[in-house]
Amino acid sequence: MGYLKGLVWIFQFSFKDLLYQKKIYLFLIINLFIGTFGFLTIQMFQGSLKQDLAGRAQTMLGADYTIFASRQFRPEEVELFDKTVAFESKTSTIEFFAMLKAGDKSRLVSVRAFGQNYPFYGEIKSENIKLDYDSDKIWIDPELVTMLDLNLSQLEATELFLGKFPVKNIEIIEKDSTRFFRGAGLAPVIYLSQKLLSKTELLAEGSTSRNYLLYKLNKNIDLNPIKQNFYNQVTDSTVRFETAVERSQSSGSVFKYFSDYLGLVAIVAISLCFLSGGYLMRWAFQHQRKNIGIYKTLGMSTARIQSLYIIQVFIVSLAAFSFSLITFFILKPGINYYFTTENLPFQLSTTLEGLLFSLLISVVAPLFMFMPVNSAIAQLNPRTLFLSQNQIQKTPWLFYVWSALCLAGFWMLSFYQVLSYKTATLFTFAIIFIVILLKYSLSFLFTIIQRNIHRFSLHWSTRYAIKSVINKKNSADMVFITFTMAILVLTLLPHIKQSIISEIKPENPSALPKVFLFDLQSGQKDEIEKLAQDMLQAKMEFNPLVRSRILKVNDIDYDRLQENEGLSTREQEEEVRFRNRGVNLTYQTHLKASETIVSGKWNSEKYSGEGLPEISLERRYAGRINAKMGDVMLFDVQGLEIQGKVTSIRNIRWTSFNPNFFIVFQDGVLNEAPQNFLTSISTTKNYDTFQQVIVDRFPNVSIIDVSQTVKNVLIYVDQMALALQMMAVISIILGFFIFIVLVNTQIQERLNEFNLLKVMGTETSTIRKIIFKQFLFIVSLSLLAGLSLGLVLTQILIQMIFGITTKFDIQAMVVICVAMIPLVVLIVGKATGFLNRLSPIDLIRS
Amino acid sequence: MIRNFLLLSILLSASINVFASKKTLLILGDSLTEGYGVAQSAAFPALIEEKLKKDSLNWTVKAAGSSGSTTASGLERIKWLSKSKPDLVLLLLGSNDGLRGIKPETTEKNLNDTIAWAKENKLEIMLGQLHMPPNYGKDYTKKFEETFKKVAKKNKIPLVDFLLKDVAGKSDLNLPDGIHPNEKGHKVVAENIYKSISKYLK
Known part of the structure; x- marks a missing residue:
């Protein structure tokens, strides 16, 4: 009973205290609102885009998942499949x-x-x-x-x-x-x-057909455990299980890039929330130190004071989330109208999962970030009221426990968002490393400045501004790290967006191939080239294709005997089949527009006969066959053995739609080997007549028309590029608000110092200059560190997650730099407006 | 061109010299000859060589398989491969013509051209009979089958029995793609071919 009474009292007291200090708490709510609104919008945007991708994957398969084989299923097999998997309805295709x-x-x-x-x-x-x-x-x-x-x-x-x-x-x-x-x-x-199939009499014993059983789920569930269970039950490796997402990702890497990007956006949004939440909680504590001291002096127990602030943090963050939700629903129709006018393929929808996750992050993150403050409350001695306000007491071991918990929580949330151990771990470790690096770099820099500042003839206000920042090391650390981290994560999204867009979006869509012609023979090449010249006014590029098998890599046998491997898993069997499949070689004199060398140097012009011929490998393929620079590979080209040395590794932009090859030999080695050619046509004018001539004269030449696919891809890529751009912009706006919060709170924190300067006779305009210089100093340092680290982290993430060529978004960097300085000037200018109203009595009061 | 050929000749001389004392059977084919999806030593050309060795026949087998190739490539490839001076050529091209729905008349012309060139250049040659699965329709499969008989008859060369006899359409003898034989399937293929050609290898 007494416990309940105490709880009621603490709630009542919390509310009273909130109302009593409404200015501060309103400020806190507004700032938290900005963060949570941004997070909520990004979550909903991400959820909608994810739904669109998932929906598109389902339409590509026509189902949620399929079980298929290149043979007919026996009735008892189908019965087993149906027992092993979950579904609402089922159909099939042959x-x-x-x-x-x-x-x-x-x-x-x-x-x-x-x-x-x-x-x-x-x-x-x-x-x-x-x-x-x-x-x-x-x-x-x-x-x-x-x-x-x-x-x-x-x-x-x-x-x-x-x-x-x-x-x-x-x-x-x-x-x-x-x-x-x-x-x-x-x-x-x-x-x-299928009702008509028997009338065709085409399917009989010996027919080659692929049979698909297609399943529809009644609810959204994780299919991975179902697939695993299926493979445990069904050991016949000819039977395959494929989900809609797998089908869509195998059809084009574009889907995978978008999914990975969405995951990163979510992590960035979480990072920003943790950063702003953590910062605000620490700032709020600085403001409450006086009150905590008074409560302690008046005999209130530490536990009660801690409960009081936990309740207040909870109320404040809940209020901020509620306002965000209301604002989101008010703005949603307008956002959707904008989506419609911009032809985005989806509308901003509200998912329960997104709402709950946003609520969790908005309410739990501030509480979580309040933990070190909570321990500082216990440590706070009322006598510290007479000490500098910037000294935060902390218990080292508790702080480290909290930091570890915080990182574990961040990792779990990141994993939940991206469902990739690699990405979540990479991001978390990058953050740990960067925070440590920033902390020690700043200490080092401050020591150097302190030792050398007297050597420079600076105006006293500049010297004072710099020294003032250096002397408040704890505060400077916190602001610098928060600023830098915010700039870093802010620049990540534009850079990654730029890299994805330049990977998937062709520079010249009209030059994209519309049709592929393959199996052209050497003797047919000249005639086809002339026909293309005369009928299409098009110059053709013929890509030689030499079939071969890899025999050895560095004298070690490459192909695998099934019985030697003792294949026990599907993965092992797939690896053996992959190695035994044979490869297409080509030779070319120059790098194509879709290729970039990532290691080594491009093949020399013509093989001179001295040394081993040079080979260039595609990066991912080299990884898969475990080949590296300097390796010697032995090929069997239709019964004849040819050796080559890996002298370069290339990145290929596969979405260029141009013919590309994993293995490229130096010119002059394979030129006489049996080969056929592959070419493409990008013009559609007179194409029908040209096609007819090719079909009549060269019946062996196969023609594949990709014009509709290319058209679909271009439309979709344009829409998605816009969606990625919008997400990057929302994140930048969210980031800017964090800066506003930071600058505002820092000025609040320094009021007494400015007042003291005023009492000592310093002009208000000079104080304003000092404030500007202080912020300019710290913002410039953060910009420099944040932008540079952003470039490095982008490069690492792009290589490790996306595997594409990095393209930095210089425009976004310039926008951040250009916008940041006037933004700081504006906020500082506005926030220092009250300098005129400061009076010596405020100093004594505080 | 000549220089390129010389360079390749140097590169290849070692492999050619090894076989100098033995007679060479060259199998000119597609993915089946290439041993698509199985190790080279488990593919039927290597298995035939083992059989020849077992029967103490002084022959070596050279596989010139190229996945996806059609009969259109036959002429150019035989010109290139004849440089290694095979004693007997087994022409196993045509599956991809059928799978891609190429007119049997075109296949017939390409095979005739390849065989004619071989004969002109004093190369002993045999042709492998091929079939198409029933799903291509009776008309097409029948015409396709007859093509090989016609070509063999016209050129007066031996017609080797269908290599995929008892293998095609059997899931336990094929890879998951249902088209290419697995290791077990290749053993049957080797048996089929060996039965048909061993009399020419004495």
Whole structure:
């Protein structure tokens, strides 16, 4: 009973105290509100973008996950699969190649026989009708109409056959969400209901088909444990399990870049919240030291004082979160209207998960950051009221425990956001390292300045400003580290955004390939080149393709015998198959626009016959086969052995859509080896006539039209680039608010010092100059450190997480620099307005 | 061009010299000959060589497989590979023509051109019979099969039995892609081919 009474009393006292010091707490609420509003917006933005990516992945598969194999499933197998996995509904597709015959013409087609309710997500439709399981129509890709000279109005008269099935009704595919991002295949696609499959008589013993069982979930669940369980139960390695996300990521690295970026945005937002929350709590404590001393003098127990401030922090952060939520809902329709006008493919939605996570961070982070303050309350002796306000007492071991807990909490939150041990650990360790580095660098710098400042003839106000900062080391440490960390994380997002955009967005979209031609033979090259010149006015670049196998790397056998490996896992088997698959070699004289050397130097012009021929490897491929600079590789080129030495490692921008190769030999080595060529065409003018000539004259040449895929990718990349830009801008704005908070609180902290200067007869304008100089000094140092460390951390994150070429966003750096100085001037100018109102009595009062 | 060839010749001379005392069977083919997905020593050309050794036949087998290649590449490749002076060539091209729906007439012309060049250059050559899976339709698969018989007959060369007999369509003998034989499948393929060609290797 007494305990309850005490609790009620402490709550009442907390509220009374809050109201009594409403100016300070209002200031705290406003600043926390800025942080939580920014965090909430980023969370919702991230959640919406994530939903869009997940939705797009589902439409690409047409389901949440699939189990597939290049053979028919036995009924008992299907029964086992259904028991092993969770689902709401199920359908299937059977995919195989066949010939579609129209009169005396026939074309290779990729048949997709669909089951009932396929696809669960997205749509496949003609102008008039979606895929219909009960229909006897077939849906065909538009290019088949010209390929087979189909007269759609007189289809009855055309003898159109798929196997034994006479096709009487066709629909031309207008939209196929399953092929949004995936490159066009070897043959045009046709869809037909599985009901009609038996009529084709195409699937019999010995047929090659791929069978997909497609599942839809009734709720959003983590599929990884289900997949693991499935693989534990089903050991047949011919049966595969693939989730929608895996399918989308294997179709294009763009999805993966966006997902990784979103994870980083979340970590950056959490970092900013922790930084601002921690800083504000420490600042609030500085303001409460006097009151704590009084409460202690009046006999209030330490536990009660601690409870009092914990309750107040809770109330203040909850109030700030509530205001943020209200503001978010008020602004949401406007933001969504903006999204619509900018053609963003999604709307800002509110997810319960996002809301709860924001609430957790907004309320728990300040409480967590209050922990060292709480211990300082216990340490505070009322006599310290007569000491300098900047001396914070702390218990070292408790502080370190708290720091460790704080980092563990940060790591867990980061992991929750990115679901990657690597990213979360990398980021957390980078922060620890940077904080330590900054702390010691600043101490070192201050010592140097202190020792040498007398050597420079500086105005007394400048000397005073610098010395004043140096003398308040604890405060300077805190501000410098917070400022620098904020600048660092702020510059990260624009840099990474810039790197992703330059990776995925072509500089010249009109030069992107529309069509690929492959299996061109040496004897056909000149004629095709001339045709392209005459008919398309296009110059073709032929990429030689020499098939080979890697025999040895540094005299160690490369391929693997299955029985020697004792394959026990799917991963081991995949690795063996990968090594035994053979590789395509090429040779070229120059680096392509999509390639950059990351190590070593590009191949010399022509092989002279001296030493070993030079080889350039693609970076990730080199990693996968465990090859490095200087390694000697032995290849079997169609029965003949050729050696080469790795002299360079390249990065390739795979999203350039240009033909690129993992292994490039020096010119003059493979030129005479059996080879065929791959080329691309980027022009569409007269292309149809050109294609017809190629098909007639060179029947072995296969043509893959990627124009629709490229178009889809470009639209999507533009939309996503804008989304990334917006997220970076929101983070910068959030970061700027943190600066405002920092500068404001620092000025508040220094009021007594300024008042003292005033009492001693210093002019207000001179005091203002000192304040400007102090902030200019610390902000310049932070800018220098933050921007430089931002460049380094960007480089590390880009290499370790994204594996793409780093492009720094210089514009964002300039904006931060240019905006920061006037921002500081403006805030300092505004905050020092009350210098005129300061009177000596305030000093005595404080 | 000549210089390039000389450079390659130097690079390759070692491997050619090793086989100088033995007769060479050159298998000119696609991914099946390349041993796609299995170690070279587990692919059927190496297994055939083992069989030849076991039967004390003085032959060596050279595999010139190129994944994805069609009959269109046959002529240029045989010109290049003939430089190593094989005693017998087994032409196993055509699977990719079928898989890509190339007209059987085109395949026939390419095979004829390759074989004609081999004969003109005094190379002993055999052709491997190939089949297409039933999903390509009866018309196409029938025409495709007949192509090889016609070519062999026209050029008066031996036609080797279908290498994937008892392997095609069997999941336990193929890789997960359902097209390429696994290690077990290659043993059957080697058996099939050896049965068919051993009489020419005495």
